[in-house]
Amino acid sequence: MIEIFIEDLNQKFTFNEGITLKDILKNLNGKFKDVVGGKLNSEIVDIHTPINQSGNLKFLKKEDKESLEILRHSLAHIMAQALKEIYGDENVHLGIGPTTEHGFYYDVEIEGKRLTDEDLPQIEEKMKEIIKKGYQIERFELPREEAIKFFENKKEIYKIDIIKHNIPEGEPISLYKQGDFVDLCRGPHLPSTDKAGAFKLIYVSGAYWRGKETNPMLQRIYGVAFWSEKELKDYLNMLEEAKKRDHRKIGKDLELFLIDEEIGGGLAIWLPKGAIIRKEIEDAWKKEHLKRGYQLVYTPHVGKEQLWQTSGHLSLYQENMYPRMQIEEEGYYVKPMNCPFHVEIYKSKQRSYKELPIRLAELGTVYRYERSGALHGLMRVRGFTQDDAHIICREDQVEDEIREVLNLALNTLKSYGFDEFEVYLSTKPEKYVGDDKMWEIAENSLRKAIESTGLDYKIDEGGGAFYGPKIDVKIKDAIGRLWQCSTIQFDFNLPERFDMYYIGEDNQKHRPYMIHRAIFGSIERFIGVLLEHYAGFLPVWLSPVQVKIIPIADKHLEYAETVKQKLLENDIRVELDDRNERMNKKIRDAELQKIPFMLVVGDKEAETGTVAVREKGKQGSQTLSIDEFVSKIKEIISNKHAL
RNA sequence: GCCGGUGUAGCUCAGUCGGCAGAGCAGGUGAUUUGUAAUCACCAGGUCGUGGGUUCAAGUCCCACCGCCGGCUCCA
Numbered sequence: 211m212i213e214i215f216i217e218d219l220n221q222k223f224t225f226n227e228g229i230t231l232k233d234i235l236k237n238l239n240g241k242f243k244d245v246v247g248g249k250l251n252s253e254i255v256d257i258h259t260p261i262n263q264s265g266n267l268k269f270l271k272k273e274d275k276e277s278l279e280i281l282r283h284s285l286a287h288i289m290a291q292a293l294k295e296i297y298g299d300e301n302v303h304l305g306i307g308p309t310t311e312h313g314f315y316y317d318v319e320i321e322g323k324r325l326t327d328e329d330l331p332q333i334e335e336k337m338k339e340i341i342k343k344g345y346q347i348e349r350f351e352l353p354r355e356e357a358i359k360f361f362e363n364k365k366e367i368y369k370i371d372i373i374k375h376n377i378p379e380g381e382p383i384s385l386y387k388q389g390d391f392v393d394l395c396r397g398p399h400l401p402s403t404d405k406a407g408a409f410k411l412i413y414v415s416g417a418y419w420r421g422k423e424t425n426p427m428l429q430r431i432y433g434v435a436f437w438s439e440k441e442l443k444d445y446l447n448m449l450e451e452a453k454k455r456d457h458r459k460i461g462k463d464l465e466l467f468l469i470d471e472e473i474g475g476g477l478a479i480w481l482p483k484g485a486i487i488r489k490e491i492e493d494a495w496k497k498e499h500l501k502r503g504y505q506l507v508y509t510p511h512v513g514k515e516q517l518w519q520t521s522g523h524l525s526l527y528q529e530n531m532y533p534r535m536q537i538e539e540e541g542y543y544v545k546p547m548n549c550p551f552h553v554e555i556y557k558s559k560q561r562s563y564k565e566l567p568i569r570l571a572e573l574g575t576v577y578r579y580e581r582s583g584a585l586h587g588l589m590r591v592r593g594f595t596q597d598d599a600h601i602i603c604r605e606d607q608v609e610d611e612i613r614e615v616l617n618l619a620l621n622t623l624k625s626y627g628f629d630e631f632e633v634y635l636s637t638k639p640e641k642y643v644g645d646d647k648m649w650e651i652a653e654n655s656l657r658k659a660i661e662s663t664g665l666d667y668k669i670d671e672g673g674g675a676f677y678g679p680k681i682d683v684k685i686k687d688a689i690g691r692l693w694q695c696s697t698i699q700f701d702f703n704l705p706e707r708f709d710m711y712y713i714g715e716d717n718q719k720h721r722p723y724m725i726h727r728a729i730f731g732s733i734e735r736f737i738g739v740l741l742e743h744y745a746g747f748l749p750v751w752l753s754p755v756q757v758k759i760i761p762i763a764d765k766h767l768e769y770a771e772t773v774k775q776k777l778l779e780n781d782i783r784v785e786l787d788d789r790n791e792r793m794n795k796k797i798r799d800a801e802l803q804k805i806p807f808m809l810v811v812g813d814k815e816a817e818t819g820t821v822a823v824r825e826k827g828k829q830g831s832q833t834l835s836i837d838e839f840v841s842k843i844k845e846i847i848s849n850k851h852a853l
Numbered sequence: 854g855c856c857g858g859u860g861u862a863g864c865u866c867a868g869u870c871g872g873c874a875g876a877g878c879a880g881g882u883g884a885u886u887u888g889u890a891a892u893c894a895c896c897a898g899g900u901c902g903u904g905g906g907u908u909c910a911a912g913u914c915c916c917a918c919c920g921c922c923g924g925c926u927c928c929a
Contacts, residue, residue: 324856324857325857326857326858327857327858327923412923413857413858413923413924414856414857414858414923414924415856415857415858415923415924415925416855416856416857416924416925417856417924417925417926418855418856418925418926421925421926422926423854423855423925423926427855427856427925428856428925429856429857430856430924430925432923432924462864463864471902471919471920471921475920475921530927530928576929578928578929580927580928581854581855581926581927582854582920583854583855583856583924583925583926584854584925584926584927584928585921586922589929590927590928590929591929594929595929596929694928694929695929697929728929730929731929732929733929734929735929736929760889762886762887762888763886763887763888764886764887765886790885790886791887791891791892792885792886792887792891792892793887793888793889794887794888794889794890794891794892795890795891795892796889796890797889797890797891798889798890798891799890799891800890801890802890808889810888810889812887812888813888814888822888822889824889829889829890830889831888831889
């Protein structure tokens with residue numbers, strides 16, 4: 211017997227083991243008609259799942275977010291059934307069909323058919339038919355051998371693979387059936403197909419079986435799904451919105467950067483306006499780092515073969531490096547990382563314990579080989595600039611250093627308008643270098659630093675690199691997407707390989723701790739994220755053009771010029787639109803260029819020494835004296851405000 | 854790299870069944886001198902991604918390659 215506390219009734223019941231939600235609901239005489247599943251403790255169950263343990267049960271209805279899991283799971287099955295009906299049961303071999311954040315996909319192999327987007331409407335139609343038919347969805351179990359035999363008969367080789375490799379011996383093998391369609395599945399599923407909500411198939415693509423390149427490539431059909439048409443529509447609109455925010459489009463429209471096939475894929479050129487954004491970010495970065503006791507350095511883009519041999523990059527990282535080049539009998543490599551150079555700076559003289567911590571910082575441009583299919587605008591490139599630094603310190607300094615770095619990272623990201631973070635702590639993997647005590651000190655300092663911020667974090671047990679544990683920080687942008695930025699990483703490998711040491715109080719050599727860290731990760735990518743976050747409407751301090759002066763007619767050009775000079779004297783980035791165009795046209799163009807301030811000057815302004823200030827996106831204007839405007843915008847700039 | 858899609862003027866795109874390569878914006882010239890999101894006229898702009906093939910004839914059909922887009926993989 212098991213005891214189930216049903217939250218919706220606020221009452222405890224005793225049932226036989228193996229009871230299902232369906233039975234429970236039946237006992238309640240159909241009082242809960244709209245229940246699509248349940249949540250037993252923290253696990254989502256459907257109405258078919260036998261319940262074998264006592265616990266808390268909450269009915270899931272459509273309003274409950276978690277019920278989407280059930281809907282999407284069933285839609286994956288409905289899609290699979292549709293594919294089998296269209297292309298023939300024996301031709302369609304099913305892979306996996308999981309749910310995703312907004313929908314579901316199914317990886318399938320279809321003999322004799324390569325799907326394209328044009329096939330999607332037909333599949334959708336068939337799915338709708340299946341939904342309309344309202345097949346009851348049933349769950350049943352088979353013994354392992356029978357299950358394998360069952361799928362062998364159906365030539366479902368991937369399902370057999372799953373049974374053999376993913377389901378431990380002795381565990382029950384559950385299958386779900388709707389109409390003639392049967393699939394290996396642990397659920398959860400809807401009571402019947404006609405309970406399915408609104409969905410749309412959005413693309414097909416290739417996906418390796420089990421994500422492994424050496425495995426055959428299956429066809430992935432991806433759908434989005436919600437309970438209501440409205441939610442679906444909202445989501446599709448959001449996708450459209452994301453498309454408008456695409457930094458590649460904004461970069462082109464606002465002439466910020468260029469990625470051109472003549473130059474090479476993944477190699478970004480910064481145009482004058484984009485270069486300003488980058489300069490502002492880099493200047494602020496340098497200023498902040500100097501304030502916090504970092505020393506700025508510059509290192510070359512290539513280094514000798516021996517250096518990369520010593521660092522271990524040639525044996526561990528070579529597949530990401532560009533090939534060797536030969537210069538006068540010597541081999542050289544373009545740098546994929548800055549670390550070895552910073553290590554050499556440390557080693558350039560004997561170090562005393564009194565000098566530590568040493569914090570070496572560099573906006574170092576590195577080059578890494580990326581496969582052509584992986585390149586994506588500024589987000590994924592082959593040459594990028596890391597806001598890199600290496601902290602070399604004593605054991606007793608580790609904790610403070612980590613806390614300071616995390617503090618710097620979060621404060622910096624906040625100053626760019628990001629205030630939602632996801633923090634991950636990755637700990638010691640199976641294979642590692644360094645001794646256990648160092649790992650322990652390092653992991654503890656990382657954990658303590660995160661806990662001091664009060665942020666939630668996730669632990670990736672065993673997810674650290676072989677050379678040290680790390681913290682990763684992801685930021686959430688305006689439309690809810692996550693981007694990896696900061697990383698704080700211990701390195702127990704390089705100090706060993708390069709024999710780094712300092713002379714301690716005891717006059718003995720000691721091995722220092724080395725911490726590798728970046729706040730933005732990559733400047734290029736960070737700017738890409740900024741552009742998408744702000745949809746191109748950057749905060750005023752980052753705007754390439756902060757003010758556009760718009761004379762009404764040619765006769766106002768002279769006054770406009772004096773306004774421009776006044777702003778230039780105050781370090782404000784200003785352009786004068788002296789084209790022979792109508793004011794309306796100039797305003798429109800300035801709006802399209804996402805320029806935060808427009809100053810319209812005509813007879814009135816020239817006479818009174820004022821400007822008519824129009825803020826981007828707002829109609830109408832406010833008349834201010836030139837000085838008033840200057841102090842207003844200067845304040846906005848120094849506070850890094852967005853409009 | 855792999856799967857699918859796609860490639861026409863600086864940009865956004867049209868181009869029917871294979872039959873003389875188009876529009877809007879941007880650019881140039883001129884007119885106009887304008888009060889809060891597009892003034893008008895004229896001009897110029899093309900190896901239709903590249904290379905092969907089929908055909909009397911290819912932007913259009915076929916093949917290969919390249920780039921880009923969406924995924925897979927990988928990751929800053």
